[in-house]
Each structure stands twice: as structure tokens, then as C-alpha cells.
Amino acid sequence: MGIVVFDGLAFGALLFxxxxxxxxxxxLMNFVNLAHGAFAMAGGYAASxxxxxxxxxxxxxxxxxxxxxxxxxxxxxxxFVRRLYRSHPLEQVLFTIGLVFASIATATxxxxxxxxxxxxxxYLEGNFAFLGAELSRYRLFLIVVGVIVVAALVLGLDRxxxxxxxxxxxxxxxxxxxxxxxxxxxxxxxxxxxxxLAGFGGALSLGMLTLNPIFPLKYMVYxxxxxCVGGAGTITGPFLAALIVGIGDVAGKYYVPxxxxxxxxxxxxxxxxxxxxxxxxxxxxx
Amino acid sequence: xxxxxxxxxLFALEILFWIALAASFFVFPDRxxxxxxxxxxxxxxxSLDIALGYAGILTLGHAVFFGMGAYAAGLLAKAGWAxxxxxxxxxxxxxxxVAYALSVMIVRAGELTQLMVTIAVGAIVVEIxxxxxxxxxxxxxxxxxxxxxxxxxxxFDLWGKTAFVYTFVVVLALFIVVRRMLQxxxxxxxxxxxxxxxxxxxxxxxxxxxLRFAYAASAAIAGxxxxxxxxxxxxxxxxxxxxxxxxxxxxxxxxxxxxxxxGGIVGAIVYMVVHDFxxxxxxxxxxxxxxxxxxxxxxIGSGGILGxxxxxxxxxxx
Numbered sequence: 001m002g003i004v005v006f007d008g009l010a011f012g013a014l015l016f017x018x019x020x021x022x023x024x025x026x027x028l029m030n031f032v033n034l035a036h037g038a039f040a041m042a043g044g045y046a047a048s049x050x051x052x053x054x055x056x057x058x059x060x061x062x063x064x065x066x067x068x069x070x071x072x073x074x075x076x077x078x079x080f081v082r083r084l085y086r087s088h089p090l091e092q093v094l095f096t097i098g099l100v101f102a103s104i105a106t107a108t109x110x111x112x113x114x115x116x117x118x119x120x121x122x123y124l125e126g127n128f129a130f131l132g133a134e135l136s137r138y139r140l141f142l143i144v145v146g147v148i149v150v151a152a153l154v155l156g157l158d159r160x161x162x163x164x165x166x167x168x169x170x171x172x173x174x175x176x177x178x179x180x181x182x183x184x185x186x187x188x189x190x191x192x193x194x195x196x197l198a199g200f201g202g203a204l205s206l207g208m209l210t211l212n213p214i215f216p217l218k219y220m221v222y223x224x225x226x227x228c229v230g231g232a233g234t235i236t237g238p239f240l241a242a243l244i245v246g247i248g249d250v251a252g253k254y255y256v257p258x259x260x261x262x263x264x265x266x267x268x269x270x271x272x273x274x275x276x277x278x279x280x281x282x283x284x285x286x
Numbered sequence: 287x288x289x290x291x292x293x294x295x296l297f298a299l300e301i302l303f304w305i306a307l308a309a310s311f312f313v314f315p316d317r318x319x320x321x322x323x324x325x326x327x328x329x330x331x332x333s334l335d336i337a338l339g340y341a342g343i344l345t346l347g348h349a350v351f352f353g354m355g356a357y358a359a360g361l362l363a364k365a366g367w368a369x370x371x372x373x374x375x376x377x378x379x380x381x382x383x384v385a386y387a388l389s390v391m392i393v394r395a396g397e398l399t400q401l402m403v404t405i406a407v408g409a410i411v412v413e414i415x416x417x418x419x420x421x422x423x424x425x426x427x428x429x430x431x432x433x434x435x436x437x438x439x440x441x442f443d444l445w446g447k448t449a450f451v452y453t454f455v456v457v458l459a460l461f462i463v464v465r466r467m468l469q470x471x472x473x474x475x476x477x478x479x480x481x482x483x484x485x486x487x488x489x490x491x492x493x494x495x496x497l498r499f500a501y502a503a504s505a506a507i508a509g510x511x512x513x514x515x516x517x518x519x520x521x522x523x524x525x526x527x528x529x530x531x532x533x534x535x536x537x538x539x540x541x542x543x544x545x546x547x548x549g550g551i552v553g554a555i556v557y558m559v560v561h562d563f564x565x566x567x568x569x570x571x572x573x574x575x576x577x578x579x580x581x582x583x584x585x586i587g588s589g590g591i592l593g594x595x596x597x598x599x600x601x602x603x604x
Contacts, residue, residue, distance in 0.1 A: 032398055080585065089344055089397040091584045094540055097533060098580025105574030221405055228402045262413040265406040272399060273391065 002133045004254050005247060010139035012246025013146025014208060016239050017201030018219075019226040020153065021073075021194015027170050027233015028190055031081065032089045035096035036198055036223050037216030038103040043069040043199025044211040045107065048116040058121040062203045069199015074192040081191065082184070100216045107213035118206040138207050145204065146239075149197070153235045166190060170233045222249075225264075229271045231278020240279050244271075290599075303548070304458060311450055318446040322453050324558045326514050329457045331538045331550025332464060333507035338536070339545030340468060341500035342480035344397045346532050347404030348508055350411045351381040353527030355509025356516040357415065360428045363517070368434040374456065374513050381509025386502040393497040405529065412527045427523035431516065442518070449518040456514060460507055465547060467503070476500055480545075537576070540583065543590030552591050 022036040046068030047061035056064075076099070084092055120138050127134040157163035168176040169183050177183050205211065209219070222245065230241030245264060252263035271279070310321055330352055337343045355377030362373050391403050415422045422428055435441045440448045467473055478486045479493050486493050516522045525531060534557075542553025564572055583590070 026398070032401065080581070083585065087584070089401075090338070090540075090544070091587070093344065093346070093401065094536070094580050095584040098577040098584070101573045101577030102581065103577075105570045105577060108570045109574075221409065224398075224402055224405075228398055232398070258417065262410060265409045265413075269391070269403065269406050269410075272395075272403065276395060276399060 002131060003135065004251050006133070006135050006143075007139060008247030008250035009243060010136075010142045010208065010246070011250055012243035013142045014201055014205055015222055015226050015246055016146050016242035017149060017204065018198045019223045019242060020149075020235060020238050021191075021197045022223055023227045023230060023232050023234065023238040024166070024170075025187075025191050025194050026227055027231075028166065028173075029085050029187055030089075031085055032092040033081075033096050034093060034220055034224070035076075035099040035103070035216065036195075037218075037220050038100055039069045039073050039195040040198040040202030040205065040219075040223075041103065041107060041211070041213075041215045042072045043202035044206055044215065045111060045116070045202075046199065047203035047206060048118060048211065052117060058124075062200060065203025066196045066200040069202065070192045070196030073195020073198070074188065076195075077188055077191040082187065085187070100220070103216055104213045107215075111213065113213060116206065116211045118211075120207050124207075142204060142208065150235065150239045157235060162189070225268050229268055229275075229279060231275075231280045234278075234280045237278050237280030241271075300548075308454060311447075311454075315445075318450045320558065320562055322446060322450045322518055323515075324554050325450075325453045325457045326511050326518075327535070327538060327558055328551040328554035329460060329514070330508055330511040330535050331542065331554050332461060332547070333504045333511060333550075334535050334539050335544060335547070335550050336464065336468070336507070337501055337504035338539065339549065340473065340476045340480060341497050341504075343392060343497065343501055344400045345392075345404040346401055346529065346536065347406075347408035348505075348535060349527055349529070349531035350404075350408050351385060351505040351508040352512035352515075352531065352535075353415070353522075353524075354384065354411070355381050355512030356522045356526045357422060357428065357512075358509070359513035360431050360516040360522040361421070363431045363433055364428070368432060370433055370436050370452065370517050373433075373517055374510050377509035377513035378506045381512075382502045382506035385505030386498060389498040389501040392501060393494050404532075408527065408529055408532060412524060412529075415524055415527055422522075422524075425524055427521055428516075429521060431520040431522070433517050433520065442520075446518070453514050453518060456510065460510060461551075464507065468547065472496070472499075477545075537580065539590075540580075541590055543592030543596075546590075546592045546596075549590055549592050556591065 018040045019036070021039075022033060025031055025033065043065030047065040050056045050064040051058070051061045080095065084095060124138045124141050127136055128140075129135075157166060165176070165181050165186055168179065168181060169186055173183060202211070202215075209215075226238050226242045226245055229245065230237030230239070244267070248267045249264045256263065307325075311318070314321060330348075333351075334345070334348050337345060337348070358377045358380050359373035362368075362376055388407060392400050395403060416424055418424070419426075433442055436448060436452050440452070442448050442452075468476070475486070475491055475496055478489075478491065479496060483493060512526060515526065538553040538557045539550050540553070541557055542549035542551065561572070564575075589596075
């Protein structure tokens with residue numbers, strides 16, 4: 001029981017790190033983005049290359065993951081996405097599916113179809129005993145990072161000028177524009193930050209998930225689920241949803257392995273039926 | 287300066303199009319398998335057009351109904367009643383009813399939720415089919431289907447002649463029904479809902495009922511397409527239900543042009559021929575160009591092949 005909750009929390013923290021940017025960009029711009037996992041994958045490969053090919057340490061790899069996610073996110077935003085904010089959701093879906101396909105093919109071309117090798121740094125390796133259960137240090141590290149990031153984001157959104165601008169734009173974009181907020185630049189900054197966090201999460205995921213080229217497609221549903229269940233445009237919504245999805249997924253696979261990933265979808269349908277607008281509804285929603 | 291077509295010319299063009307499709311039977315007698323596959327994909331894409339192009343329901347799980355129809359027809363044949371038309375009817379009714387029940391969750395939701403619900407239902411159905419190995423054959427697929435002759439007279443032959451003619455007749459018949467349905471006042475109401483839902487509410491149109499019916503009709507026809515696949519190939523695999531197939535049919539429809547009735551058919555022809563041509567290349571290569579193509583089609587915003595054509599040729603009505 002304890003270990004299931006613990007592993008679920010670790011998986012949830014990872015899901016939160018990758019998906020939180022998606023939540024904010026979806027809430028801010030109503031942009032249906034299926035390709036968010038591609039930025040996480042970019043971060044994962046960057047971290048892997050930095051460690052395996054150049055021999056840097058784990059912290060440098062995490063930084064590389066963040067930078068790779070942010071840079072690729074900013075490039076995609078400037079080149080394509082900003083033209084699609086006002087498009088029909090179908091076009092956004094098609095474009096982002098196309099981006100997923102192209103990124104899978106590109107990753108396969110450069111890195112091959114197999115999993116990337118990764119070894120957890122010695123100071124995070126192994127287990128520790130807690131209340132009679134053997135828990136993994138790396139997963140504890142994931143949970144701690146997740147909590148720090150959620151605290152930083154909530155504080156940043158609440159206390160800083162930039163956060164106030166984001167809140168204003170999420171609540172009512174037109175009025176925010178009217179108040180002189182440069183919403184276009186805000187979009188770019190938020191998209192970049194969100195993709196950077198996804199890349200950071202992708203780098204962290206090396207120690208828990210398998211990183212191969214189908215990563216964006218394999219976990220796409222999880223990221224979308226977190227945003228959809230949690231409520232787009234908020235920080236705490238996806239955090240709660242990520243923990244629920246993480247624990248639900250691990251518990252489902254642990255207790256009823258024959259049904260595979262099936263239970264998590266039932267859970268999602270139930271949550272969506274109960275709260276169609278998400279667990280935490282953003283202010284100013286219709 | 288767009289070319290203008292008289293109204294009757296457009297109808298003549300439609301007839302010509304179907305004659306050309308039928309003539310492919312004599313022109314490519316050794317490619318009948320591919321031609322049958324194209325017809326099935328075309329019917330599937332037309333069914334998606336009802337939901338997506340006309341009713342505006344965003345779905346990434348339409349293969350659920352395609353696969354459900356395929357399994358229904360295959361299982362019926364294996365259970366001892368291998369009459370083809372009954373199999374189609376069963377697929378039609380079953381998929382229609384299931385979709386009507388599911389549509390409660392879909393018609394009121396926003397786009398993102400629609401997407402998630404259809405993906406989730408798809409994942410659940412695939413998992414059920416995968417686990418129910420004694421019935422569905424699991425990942426090995428449903429094997430050993432053997433169909434009776436069509437109408438008791440035409441045996442399915444090794445060269446796929448009967449399969450092609452049978453598929454062609456069924457696809458044409460259903461297409462005529464769909465065409466009639468979408469050109470009726472009901473079809474107009476669907477277009478209205480897609481264009482401006484609030485205004486249709488204000489007009490007193492029963493928006494949700496109309497959308498639910500459209501979703502059910504769309505699913506029923508997708509089920510028939512799946513049943514045709516099961517009967518003509520005498521095999522049903524798990525991939526008929528997969529999200530890959532849902533994405534492929536979406537791509538086919540968008541390639542041809544949504545909300546244009548013929549978009550699905552034109553898209554299916556082009557997509558399947560190109561895919562067949564590049565089949566020898568590595569799948570990554572195919573995926574890369576498909577991805578780039580999707581991105582390009584959105585950025586250019588051409589509305590597919592038919593959208594591009596409609597800018598060159600106008601009919602008198604518009």
C-alpha cells in the first residue's frame with residue numbers, strides 16, 4: 001500500500017512537471033496541444049547526450065533538459081504556433097499530431113529506436129527504509145522537486161508582476177490587452193517556460209520512464225488527462241490531477257495487472273463526468 | 287477567375303466520378319485488393335465527415351466503431367451465420383446504438399473534453415478486446431472467418447472480384463443515403479449548429495438531439511466499413527480499433543477536405559495510393575513526411591484537395 005502511494009506520488013510529480021506548462025498555455029490561449037510530450041522528449045535526449053556523450057553530471061543534464069525544451073518550444077511558438085491561436089481546434093489538433101509524427105521520426109533518425117541508457121547518480125541511487133517499506137531515493141527526489149516547483153509556481157503566479165499579468169490574461173484576454181499588457185509576448189514567455197519545464201521533466205523522467213522515440217505518443221494521453229481533469233489554466237488543478245492520475249495508474253498496474261492501463265481511463269471518464277470543467281476551475285470561465 | 291459550372295454539370299460530374307471508380311475494376315484487375323481497401327477507407331472517412339465535418343464533433347476515437355463493426359461481423363460469421371448482409375446490418379445497428387449511448391458524454395463537452403473522452407473510450411475498448419482473448423483472439427486477431435456467398439449466389443473468390451463489387455455496391459448505396467441525409471433540412475440544421483450553436487438554440491433547434499443522432503449515424507456507417515473489411519479480408523486484428531487508425535482516417539478526411547461529402551473519398555484514394563507507393567520505405571520515413579505534410583496543410587490552410595479545387599471551379603448555386 002505505502003509503496004504504491006509513494007511510487008504513484010513520484011509518477012504524479014513527474015506528470016505534473018511535464019504537464020503544468022501545457023495547462024497554463026491551454027488555459028491562456030485555448031491552444032489544443034498534443035505535441036507537448038515532444039518538448040519533454042527533447043529535454044530527455046538533451047540530458048542523455050550531455051551525460052553520455054560529454055560526461056557532464058546530473059545537474060548539468062537537468063539544466064540541458066530545461067534549455068532544450070525551452071529553446072525548441074520558443075522556436076515552435078515563433079514559427080508556427082502563434083499563427084494558430086485563433087484557428088479551429090481541429091487545425092490545432094492536426095498540426096500538433098503532425099509535429100508529434102515528425103519529432104518521432106527525427107528522434108528515430110538521430111538516436112535509433114531503442115531506449116536511451118541512463119544511470120542514476122550515486123547520491124540518488126538505492127533505497128531507504130521508511131515505516132518498514134523500502135523506498136527509492138530517486139523517487140523521493142522526484143516528489144521533492146515536484147513540491148518545490150509547484151510552490152514556486154504558485155508563489156510566482158501570486159506574488160510577481162509577471163504572474164499577475166498571466167492571471168489577468170487567463171481571466172480575460174481582451175481586457176488584459178486593453179490594460180496595456182503585451183499579451184503576445186506573454187504568450188511566448190509562457191509557452192517557453194512551459195516547454196522548458198516539460199524538458200526538465202523529460203530529463204528527470206530518464207530515471208523512471210523509458211525514453212525512446214515514441215515517448216510523445218506513448219504518454220500524450222497522460223499529459224492531456226492531467227490538464228483536462230485538473231482544469232486548464234490553473235497550477236493547483238493539474239497538481240492534484242497529476243497526483244490522482246499517478247497514484248491511480250500505479251495502483252491499477254500493481255493490484256490488477258491484467259487490465260493494464262485500462263483503469264486510469266475509467267477513472268478519467270468518471271472525473272470528467274463529475275467535474276466537466278476540471279477539478280479546479282479557472283476564474284472567469286464561462 | 288474561377289471556372290463556373292452549371293448546376294447540372296456538378297451532378298454529371300458526380301455520376302462520372304462513380305463510373306470512373308467502377309471502371310477501375312477493369313483498368314487495374316490485378317490491384318483489386320488495394321481498390322477494395324480504398325473503398326472501405328473512403329466509406330470510413332465519409333462516416334467521420336458526418337460527425338466532424340458537418341456536426342463539428344472533434345473525435346480521435348472513431349476507429350472504435352470501425353473495429354466494433356469488424357468484430358461484430360467477424361464474430362457473427364464465426365458463430366455460424368456467415369451471411370454477409372446480416373453481418374453489415376448487425377454492425378450498423380450495434381455501432382449506432384453504442385454511439386448513441388456514448389454521445390451523452392460528447393455533445394455537451396468542449397473540444398478538449400470531446401477529444402479526451404473519445405481517446406479514453408478508444409483505449410478502454412482496445413484493452414477489452416485485447417483481454418477477451420477467448421472471444422476476440424486477443425493480439426493474434428480473429429481468424430478463421432469464412433463468409434457465405436453474397437445473396438447466396440456470388441462466392442468470395444481468390445482474386446477479390448466479388449469482394450470489390452460487393453464493397454463497391456454497399457459503399458455506393460450508403461453514400462447515396464448519406465448524401466440525401468446531409469442535403470435534407472436535417473443536414474442544414476447540422477451545418478447551422480456547426481456554424482453557430484447559440485443561434486441554433488435561439489431558433490429553437492433541438493441541438494443536442496441532432497448532434498446525438500449525427501454521432502450515432504456516423505458511428506453506424508463506420509461500423510459497416512469495418513464489417514466490410516472483416517468480410518472481405520476474413521480477418522480482424524486489434525489494429526482496427528487503434529488510435530493509429532483513428533488518426534489515419536482523420537488525416538484522410540482532412541487531406542480530401544472536411545464537410546464536402548466527397549472529401550473522404552478523394553482523400554482515401556490519394557492517401558492509400560501514396561501509402562502503397564511508399565510502403566517499401568522505412569516507416570520512419572513515411573511518418574516524417576506525413577507529419578510535415580500535416581503541419582503544412584494546416585499552415586497553408588487550403589481546406590484539403592477539394593477545398594483547393596473549389597477555389598478554381600465554382601458551381602452556379604454558390
